[in-house]
Amino acid sequence: MIVCGDDGLAHRLAAELRGVYGEQVTLVVPPTGPRxxxxxxxxxxxxxxxxxxRVGAAVGGRFPVTAAGVVAGDGAGERVVEAGEPTEAxxxxxxxxxxxxxxxxxxxxxxxxxxxxxxxxxNPRLRLVLRLYNRRLGQHIEDLLDQASALATGADGTxxxxxxxxxxxxxxxxxxxxxxxxxxxxxxxxxxxKVVQTDGLLLRAVERHPPAPGQVADPGLATLALxxxxxxxxxxxxxxxxxxxxxxxxxxxAAAVRAATGRATIVLEQVSYSGPQLPTARTGVPLASLFSRxxxxxxxxxxxxxxxxxxxxxxxxxxxxxxATYITLLNLxxxxxxxxxxxxxxxxxxxxxxxxxxxxxxxxxAAVLEGLGTFRTASALRxxxxxxxxxxxxxxxxxxGTRVLTRLRELHxxxxxxxxDPEARGMATARRLRVPVVLGDVTQEGVLEAAKxxxxxxxxxxxxxxxxxxxxxxxxxxxxxxxxxxxxxxxDDFATAVYxxxxxxxxxxxxxxxxxxxxxxxxxxxxxxxxxxLGAIPVERRVLLxxxxxxxxxxxxxxxxxxxxxxxxxxxxxxxxxxAAGRRRAGDQGPTGGGTGGVPxxxxxxxxxxxxxxxxxxxxxxxxRRGLAELLGRGGSAPAR
Numbered sequence: 001m002i003v004c005g006d007d008g009l010a011h012r013l014a015a016e017l018r019g020v021y022g023e024q025v026t027l028v029v030p031p032t033g034p035r036x037x038x039x040x041x042x043x044x045x046x047x048x049x050x051x052x053x054r055v056g057a058a059v060g061g062r063f064p065v066t067a068a069g070v071v072a073g074d075g076a077g078e079r080v081v082e083a084g085e086p087t088e089a090x091x092x093x094x095x096x097x098x099x100x101x102x103x104x105x106x107x108x109x110x111x112x113x114x115x116x117x118x119x120x121x122x123n124p125r126l127r128l129v130l131r132l133y134n135r136r137l138g139q140h141i142e143d144l145l146d147q148a149s150a151l152a153t154g155a156d157g158t159x160x161x162x163x164x165x166x167x168x169x170x171x172x173x174x175x176x177x178x179x180x181x182x183x184x185x186x187x188x189x190x191x192x193x194k195v196v197q198t199d200g201l202l203l204r205a206v207e208r209h210p211p212a213p214g215q216v217a218d219p220g221l222a223t224l225a226l227x228x229x230x231x232x233x234x235x236x237x238x239x240x241x242x243x244x245x246x247x248x249x250x251x252x253x254a255a256a257v258r259a260a261t262g263r264a265t266i267v268l269e270q271v272s273y274s275g276p277q278l279p280t281a282r283t284g285v286p287l288a289s290l291f292s293r294x295x296x297x298x299x300x301x302x303x304x305x306x307x308x309x310x311x312x313x314x315x316x317x318x319x320x321x322x323x324a325t326y327i328t329l330l331n332l333x334x335x336x337x338x339x340x341x342x343x344x345x346x347x348x349x350x351x352x353x354x355x356x357x358x359x360x361x362x363x364x365x366a367a368v369l370e371g372l373g374t375f376r377t378a379s380a381l382r383x384x385x386x387x388x389x390x391x392x393x394x395x396x397x398x399x400x401g402t403r404v405l406t407r408l409r410e411l412h413x414x415x416x417x418x419x420x421d422p423e424a425r426g427m428a429t430a431r432r433l434r435v436p437v438v439l440g441d442v443t444q445e446g447v448l449e450a451a452k453x454x455x456x457x458x459x460x461x462x463x464x465x466x467x468x469x470x471x472x473x474x475x476x477x478x479x480x481x482x483x484x485x486x487x488x489x490x491x492d493d494f495a496t497a498v499y500x501x502x503x504x505x506x507x508x509x510x511x512x513x514x515x516x517x518x519x520x521x522x523x524x525x526x527x528x529x530x531x532x533x534l535g536a537i538p539v540e541r542r543v544l545l546x547x548x549x550x551x552x553x554x555x556x557x558x559x560x561x562x563x564x565x566x567x568x569x570x571x572x573x574x575x576x577x578x579x580a581a582g583r584r585r586a587g588d589q590g591p592t593g594g595g596t597g598g599v600p601x602x603x604x605x606x607x608x609x610x611x612x613x614x615x616x617x618x619x620x621x622x623x624x625r626r627g628l629a630e631l632l633g634r635g636g637s638a639p640a641r
Contacts, residue, residue, distance in 0.1 A: 004028040004086045005105035009517035016525040025078045086115035101127040101528040124152035125169040129527045138173035145171040172527040176520035181403035205537045220267035225539045227264040253568040316345040332357040384436040389455035396463035397426030416451045442472045458484040484510040551617040563609035570627030575603040577618040
């Protein structure tokens, strides 16, 4: 495996491949310089060694780390190549012609695309994983690289990408922003990052306490794990009882769940939001917003004067109401004949109508100018509405903040954004979604107050500067001590210190510290291993993976019923993706249930145990890392390492 990058994601990805899956890794990083943040890279590299040490300790030994930065042990290691750009010579030195997979996780899309085109030419059978922010461009690049691989290797079954000897020469385009956004959004909503996103749904793992005698526990969509019997922490984060009968049991069967009395469970359920919502986005300009409130009252007063003059003229002349109104309007616009020979009452009414007409001219001019200005600023940023409460304050509209904003609005959660740069990447998205935005430096007094932080439910500090995020959180907590906060922090040690201090100072408020590279690394690693990972959920000190898998070619799944395909502690089929299966097998009968009604688009969650998994089905399953490696045949020795 080759990993090329210029930030902490590359080091975390290399640690994931080496420490979890036992892969041989070559890491290509630029020399230490201004492009690499030393605290991030240093901590990530230290985290890689620490992770490997824990894995080695679990099997009775420790992997030695050499002074040259090459980690060696039982066939698994890391070779570091320092290079500023992933040129053809650098890729050749890294061994791209002999590699199984290549991950290009530079922060610049153009650098990743250029290197991917070069690597595909050097090795058509190489599995490519690209980090691209532009999703539309990524889809085109993915199709282009796959087509180039098919033409270079042939697709006749004798060595092409679909032949028996080719391997999985696919291209997967991922975005760290898209991968981390669901977890960050769910943290603001539910206070946990134990979430997975699939088919437009946001699912979360929730701890359920042991039911009281005589009560039946709610299994949710599925029971994922039994927590340690000695775990007192609601999230299980501090439990050290990981082995034996009292340790956490992942993917237990029904008998194990019934027998585990007095132990909390982790169940899967769908995330929903039922709080206050902002008005949905509208395409046009509301009529009430064309004119200010003062101007509307002025126009209403002048209209009342016109009606009063018309009624007075009708009473004075005993005229028809329509004709009296017509004469009043003529007098109002000074186009009627002077009432020289009329009665005194008519003359007075004509003078009053002329006076009202003079007063109406500037009002009409102001209405026209204000209406034009409203149309001109229809696409301008909105301000937080009065009375808003229970919303989420999102700090930073960069790559990560933009994706999180989109996800929050898809869940219909009210959001107020704070951004210092009026030309930030996410400003156009905020205008399109009609989300209120406060322009200003969050470190300046009054900016968070303008975002109504004192009535907000959560604060997401997602800028790229750790100190700015920390300052915003501290100031927000000073205004509201029970505010739920989520910080984006790069440095692991700094994040740990901040988290512990905030929890100690505000024990009743929820505090979470998140790293985008830490959230995204498992998905990139799984894509390099040739599978699509939807998400990962931590259970105490272990991890459950959620993957979308094709049944075709999987002997542990194909031709088996859902009950027979379930292996406790290793993997479990959760749902059937009828959207993919129904298009490939037109007219084929699929399972019913879950409110899907046959084979429409969506996921069928309540699969019957007797349903037989057929070739062409695409399933959503939960698995341990070792179980998924065994299921997909990633080398018999990988779980042992």
